[in-house]
Amino acid sequence: MQRDGINNSIWQEVDVPKLPVLPDQEHAEIVVVGAGITGLTAALKLREAGKTCVILEANTVGFGTTGGTSAHLNTVLDTPYTDIIEQHGIEKARTVLKSTREAISIIQKNITRYKIDCDFTPCSGFMYAENDEEEKELKKIKNALEQVGIVCSEVAKIPIPAPFIYAIEFPEQARFHPTKYLVGLVKAYTDLGGQIREGTLVQQVKEDDGGLRIKTVDDRIFSADFVVYATHTPPGIQLMTFRVAPYRSYIQVWELERQKDCPEALIYDMQEPFHYFRTVEQDGKSYLLVGGQDHKTAHHDNEKKNFRELEAYIRRLYTVNKKTYEWSSQYYESQDSLPFIGYYPGKKHHRELLSTGYGGNGLIFGTLGGAMMAELVLHGKTAFQDVYSPSRTGPLSTIRDLLVENYDVAKHFVKDRFFLEKVEGLAELGRGEGKILHYEGDRIGIFKDEKGKLFAVDPVCRHAACIVKWNNTERSWDCPCHGARYAPNGSLLTGPSVAPLKLWDFETTIQ
Ligand code: FES
Numbered sequence: 255m256q257r258d259g260i261n262n263s264i265w266q267e268v269d270v271p272k273l274p275v276l277p278d279q280e281h282a283e284i285v286v287v288g289a290g291i292t293g294l295t296a297a298l299k300l301r302e303a304g305k306t307c308v309i310l311e312a313n314t315v316g317f318g319t320t321g322g323t324s325a326h327l328n329t330v331l332d333t334p335y336t337d338i339i340e341q342h343g344i345e346k347a348r349t350v351l352k353s354t355r356e357a358i359s360i361i362q363k364n365i366t367r368y369k370i371d372c373d374f375t376p377c378s379g380f381m382y383a384e385n386d387e388e389e390k391e392l393k394k395i396k397n398a399l400e401q402v403g404i405v406c407s408e409v410a411k412i413p414i415p416a417p418f419i420y421a422i423e424f425p426e427q428a429r430f431h432p433t434k435y436l437v438g439l440v441k442a443y444t445d446l447g448g449q450i451r452e453g454t455l456v457q458q459v460k461e462d463d464g465g466l467r468i469k470t471v472d473d474r475i476f477s478a479d480f481v482v483y484a485t486h487t488p489p490g491i492q493l494m495t496f497r498v499a500p501y502r503s504y505i506q507v508w509e510l511e512r513q514k515d516c517p518e519a520l521i522y523d524m525q526e527p528f529h530y531f532r533t534v535e536q537d538g539k540s541y542l543l544v545g546g547q548d549h550k551t552a553h554h555d556n557e558k559k560n561f562r563e564l565e566a567y568i569r570r571l572y573t574v575n576k577k578t579y580e581w582s583s584q585y586y587e588s589q590d591s592l593p594f595i596g597y598y599p600g601k602k603h604h605r606e607l608l609s610t611g612y613g614g615n616g617l618i619f620g621t622l623g624g625a626m627m628a629e630l631v632l633h634g635k636t637a638f639q640d641v642y643s644p645s646r647t648g649p650l651s652t653i654r655d656l657l658v659e660n661y662d663v664a665k666h667f668v669k670d671r672f673f674l675e676k677v678e679g680l681a682e683l684g685r686g687e688g689k690i691l692h693y694e695g696d697r698i699g700i701f702k703d704e705k706g707k708l709f710a711v712d713p714v715c716r717h718a719a720c721i722v723k724w725n726n727t728e729r730s731w732d733c734p735c736h737g738a739r740y741a742p743n744g745s746l747l748t749g750p751s752v753a754p755l756k757l758w759d760f761e762t763t764i765q
Pocket of ligand 1: 735
């Protein structure tokens with residue numbers, strides 16, 4: 255399986271079955287954009303209901319966040335229920351819990367129905383505090399968990415060797431192998447006659463004669479009654495672009511000296527940003543997965559440092575044999591702590607649906623979002639639709655946060671330009687490095703590969719013209735504004751942009 259970064263995730267070690275070659279289907283009742291967990295969950299449910307369905311995937315199955323997830327199935331979300339209650343009230347917070355339980359149940363039903371072998375393992379969750387301040391916060395979280403209906407208990411032991419002064423345990427969590435599950439969904443969907451077209455980037459969707467006209471970047475046209483966006487943010491500059499913000503998380507997998515030290519639980523500390531621990535299986539052996547160091551995309555000077563810090567952190571806790579994987583992955587935070595799932599806001603029709611803003615809970619909300627969008631297509635209504643409606647006008651804090659995010663975007667833009675004025679020449683660029691340089695008054699993004707070959711791009715993001723930043727661990731040009739990402743040679747990795755970076759005619763401009 256391929257992914258949107260140079261580092262390999264443990265989840266990529268699966269084979270995606272060869273997709274059946276079917277006759278070109280230019281009209282489908284539903285076009286699903288994106289073949290991650292959201293798109294596949296929706297498409298499978300729609301095929302089960304007998305609908306004609308085509309998935310258009312810009313790259314390959316699982317290429318985006320599903321292939322780089324940290325893979326927890328949690329009803330105790332990364333956003334604490336204290337925040338959800340504060341922003342949305344206790345009743346909605348209870349509904350959120352109900353919906354997360356529903357998501358796990360959907361996964362379990364698919365596993366059973368389609369006999370998907372994906373290491374699904376129910377387990378407990380733990381959170382622990384290392385100082386008084388964290389303890390105070392964790393006690394508030396425990397209180398909020400109990401208010402929404404999660405049984406949790408104070409414990410004197412946690413399953414990792416970290417020092418703590420206070421800890422809680424809560425049941426009903428789970429882990430699984432996300433891409434084995436995804437491959438199971440692909441098989442189930444294609445066995446039912448569903449189509450997936452990889453390498454097909456949607457550029458534009460327009461209303462047309464009572465339906466929708468979908469144009470791809472290679473000028474192919476599809477038509478559909480409904481379009482389901484399973485792409486984080488729909489392509490292009492859209493309202494939703496401004497209601498979610500891109501973040502990155504860093505993940506490592508370690509072989510421990512003693513396999514039995516791998517914890518059979520999901521464990522979270524209370525640091526800011528927090529760390530998480532869980533166990534993954536590979537070829538019959540257990541490994542420790544640890545992650546954290548989250549930050550806003552392209553808002554960190556040296557991404558590699560996050561891996562070094564994560565490694566130092568884990569070495570303080572465990573005797574390790576070796577690190578087997580490390581990678582980073584992108585997710586989108588919503589402005590008011592809850593995902594947006596439902597009809598695309600501001601449209602006169604109810605034919606376009608989206609699901610985004612999952613925070614660090616993409617497998618849960620991707621499953622829920624896929625199922626809810628399918629329900630809306632099939633029946634015009636679904637459980638939980640009010641809570642997650644993309645048309646909701648959030649509480650006051652939402653507006654403030656939105657302004658902060660937008661201010662952040664502007665600030666970054668100015669900072670980049672100022673910074674660029676001071677950047678010195680190409681000679682300082684090492685092999686394997688990328689940098690924005692100035693060339694005769696123009697900005698130029700240059701990457702030098704291991705052999706010394708140079709790639710030069712125009713660093714202006716093709717989405718809304720922010721300046722991209724070099725990500726020195728995933729080797730990509732990342733946009734700080736809405737999270738579009740590009741390969742070293744400028745080709746598009748992930749939206750919301752729908753075009754590659756412009757290239758400099760390097761051979762003729764720099765020697
Ligand atoms: Fe919006 Fe780059 S992703 S400007």
